[in-house]
Every structure is written in structure tokens, then in C-alpha cells.
Amino acid sequence: MKTPTFLILGHAIFGFSTVFADVTTTIVASSNYGVWEGWGTSLAWWAVAFGDRDDLADAVFSLKDATVNGVKLPGLGMNIVRYNAGATSANSINGESITKSPKVSPSRLVDGYWVDWTSSDPASSSWLWSTDAKQRTMMQKAKSRGANIFELFSNSPMWWMLYNHNPSGSDGGSSDNLQTWNQQQFAVYLSTIALYAKNNWGITFYSVEAFNEPSANWWNGLTGTQEGCHFNVATQQNVLPYLRSELNSRGLSSVLVSASDENSYDAAVATWKGLNATAKATVGQINVHGYQYAKGDRAGLYQQAVSSGKKLWNSEYGESDATGSQLISNVILDFRWLHPTAWVYWQIIDGGGWGLITGDNVAGTLSGPTQKYFVLAQLTRHIRPGMRILDSGCDYAIAAYDATAHKLVIVAVNWGDAQYLNFDLSKFATPGQSGATINVGALK
Numbered sequence: 001m002k003t004p005t006f007l008i009l010g011h012a013i014f015g016f017s018t019v020f021a022d023v024t025t026t027i028v029a030s031s032n033y034g035v036w037e038g039w040g041t042s043l044a045w046w047a048v049a050f051g052d053r054d055d056l057a058d059a060v061f062s063l064k065d066a067t068v069n070g071v072k073l074p075g076l077g078m079n080i081v082r083y084n085a086g087a088t089s090a091n092s093i094n095g096e097s098i099t100k101s102p103k104v105s106p107s108r109l110v111d112g113y114w115v116d117w118t119s120s121d122p123a124s125s126s127w128l129w130s131t132d133a134k135q136r137t138m139m140q141k142a143k144s145r146g147a148n149i150f151e152l153f154s155n156s157p158m159w160w161m162l163y164n165h166n167p168s169g170s171d172g173g174s175s176d177n178l179q180t181w182n183q184q185q186f187a188v189y190l191s192t193i194a195l196y197a198k199n200n201w202g203i204t205f206y207s208v209e210a211f212n213e214p215s216a217n218w219w220n221g222l223t224g225t226q227e228g229c230h231f232n233v234a235t236q237q238n239v240l241p242y243l244r245s246e247l248n249s250r251g252l253s254s255v256l257v258s259a260s261d262e263n264s265y266d267a268a269v270a271t272w273k274g275l276n277a278t279a280k281a282t283v284g285q286i287n288v289h290g291y292q293y294a295k296g297d298r299a300g301l302y303q304q305a306v307s308s309g310k311k312l313w314n315s316e317y318g319e320s321d322a323t324g325s326q327l328i329s330n331v332i333l334d335f336r337w338l339h340p341t342a343w344v345y346w347q348i349i350d351g352g353g354w355g356l357i358t359g360d361n362v363a364g365t366l367s368g369p370t371q372k373y374f375v376l377a378q379l380t381r382h383i384r385p386g387m388r389i390l391d392s393g394c395d396y397a398i399a400a401y402d403a404t405a406h407k408l409v410i411v412a413v414n415w416g417d418a419q420y421l422n423f424d425l426s427k428f429a430t431p432g433q434s435g436a437t438i439n440v441g442a443l444k
């Protein structure tokens, strides 16, 4: 693929006269796909490894320039943080202890707080609140730089709640691993963390997500490389009401339950259709991952969300294309068809093209940013929380409107040879307004 070039138009531009009409799209001024909540990242592995780094916090969560490993980076200004409640602990209980997948990466086992089933009292020694310090440190650094939406998510229940005590999954991968008698305990675990965070960390979680790609068949305790857990839809349907009621009983009724973080748009549609009305009523927000990339029924999932009155997030996206070409292409498809109100990249630091910054969470080593970092910056720095998402009318641009500043933002990509991308703004109320300014930024 060719390296994309970007056009950022800041402020209203009106009376734009067509010169060479290579391509023209009309921005639909009357459209409204919701108020943008923000851009974010999941902490988990990269922040468990690098959570004490101010330079990384500046790069990810502020809009200032940050110097990371000698390279000056424009701050991404992300404001959404997904904090991972771990499933791992090193202790044994009555001779029972964790079982680990032979393939698991130590950096992908995240220490959890409820280390012993003998007491659900968070003040008891069954809870180890000092663990996972670095991930919490990065969450605090994010908050102090302006992050304002926090989601608590789980890849797997605590190991001792699982049939095989293995937080990478059941031995086959496609069967439930959470013991039926621990379904409520799992909800107690997440709700207790949410309350503890509010009282002790100054973090009020906006939402809690109990599942991570629950319908997948790859959360396998014998071959898995990370924490993960399969949940049949019928099991999700049991857990969701427990989670809602355990949050409520702790005074956290305003904390949303999000579900189900399925891997693909199509799986999200199937799972949502499979949940019964009781379970659906507990859910405030549908989360979906973007791993179906250019495929999948984005519009169908949006329709489900709208008709159910639920918010919709793309809560996890990642791939190995370090150029950012795939990322921008899929983000545009999301804005055009899925209409999420938030978009969350999976890991800031990773290898193999997956990271925005290349690094090794096991070795603790960092190298430089990928081009994908700068591609995402074009989005995160300009499409800002509070803006109204508009219909760009095309598959090569996204548009948002800041009603307070009377500012229209268009982020566009040109995939081919040099050409004019024309934006017809005639549907706005005051075309031809004098004094309008134009900022154009291009990325090589």
C-alpha cells in the first residue's frame, strides 16, 4: 500500500471553489452520529511493564510534545483508559495454586487482587491491594494529564475461580472455564475493585466489562499466550445480572456495565441477539473489538445498539501494520458504518508492528515510534471529546463539528496519486462566511 497523506482542515472553510474536481464529497451538516467521547488505550501489558514512565504518559495522555527515547512525539491526548483487573497470583490456598499455559508470556499474566477465596471482605488478607502497582501508576498519570473516562476490564476471572485454575483458558479453548459456583464471585471481584478504586485511588470507573472475546475458541490453557476465558452466551447472561446487582449493592449504580467485547462485529451482533431481555437491560454500553478489519456487519451492530438504546464503543483495535494504513482505513469504516462514540487502541507498546511505539514488555526495552503512531495522532489530536460526529459522505474522510468553537474538522486520506479532495460545505448554514481560516497539515 502507498503511504497515505493526510489533510487536516481546521476551522470552517466556506465558499471553497472547485478547481480540479478529482473527488468531491458533501459533508452532511445536519447529520449527528453522537457526541465524541474520546480516544483511548488499554493499559494491561504495556503499563504493567512501563507504568512508571512520565515520558510515555506525556506522549499518550497529553497534547504536549514528549520526548521518548530521544524522539520528539506529538502527544496523542488520549482521555480513555481501560484498566485490566488481573487473574493471576503466586500464592497457594490449601495446597491449590495457579496453573500456567506452557506458552504464556510472563508479561501477559496480570496480577489480580483477590488472591484467596476464604474472604470476600476487601479489608481481609484475602485481598492484596499493593499488587499491580505500575498499571495503577500509569492510570494515575493518565488522570493527572486529563484522562477522564476509565473502564475496568477483565481478560479472565481469578485463577482460583476457574475449573482448571488456568487464566489462559479451558484446556479445549471453546468451553466455559469459570466454575458455575463462582459466577457471582466473579461479579463480586470486579465490583469490589470498582468500589476500592473509588474510595482509595480516586478513580471512579465509568464502566465495567467482565468479558474479553468471550465467544472465541482460542482461550486455551494448553496453548494460550495470555489471559483469556471463554463464556457461552448463556453464561454471560448469568454473569451480567450478578455484575449489575453487585455494583448496585456497593452504591455504584451509576457505573455502566459494558458487554461483550466480542472479537468481531459479526460475533457482537450474534451475542447481542442471543442475550435475553433481563441481561440486555443490565448493559449500558455495547463494546466491540475491531479485529474483523475491513469486513463484518458494522451497520448491523449499530442498528442493534440504536434499537436497544445502548451506547457503542470500539473498545479494542490492533494489527501488525506499522505503517498505519490499515488503521486509518478501518477507523474511517468505523466512523462511517459502526458509529462508535469512542475508539480504543489495544497496546501502546508492542513488537511486530502492533505497538504505536516498538518495544518489548518482557525485556523492558523500548525503541522508536511506528508510523502508525503519527497516523493515529492525526485523529486523536483533532477529533476531540465533545465534538459532534458528522457523516462525511465518503470512505476517505471523517468529519466532526465543534459547536462551541464553530469549528469543522475533517481528517482525510488520499490513497492514490496526488489529486484534489474537495469538500462541499454548502449544506452548512452560512456558506461563504468571511474571515474563515484554513489549516492544512500533511503527513509524509
Ligand SMILES: *[C@@H]1O[C@H](CO)[C@@H](O)[C@H](O)[C@H]1NC(C)=O
Binding pocket: 234, 237, 238, 276, 277, 278, 279
Ligand atoms: C434470562 O436468563 C436468566 C438466566 O440466565 C434468567 O434468570 C432470566 O429470568 C431470563 N430472563 C428472561 C426475560 O427470560
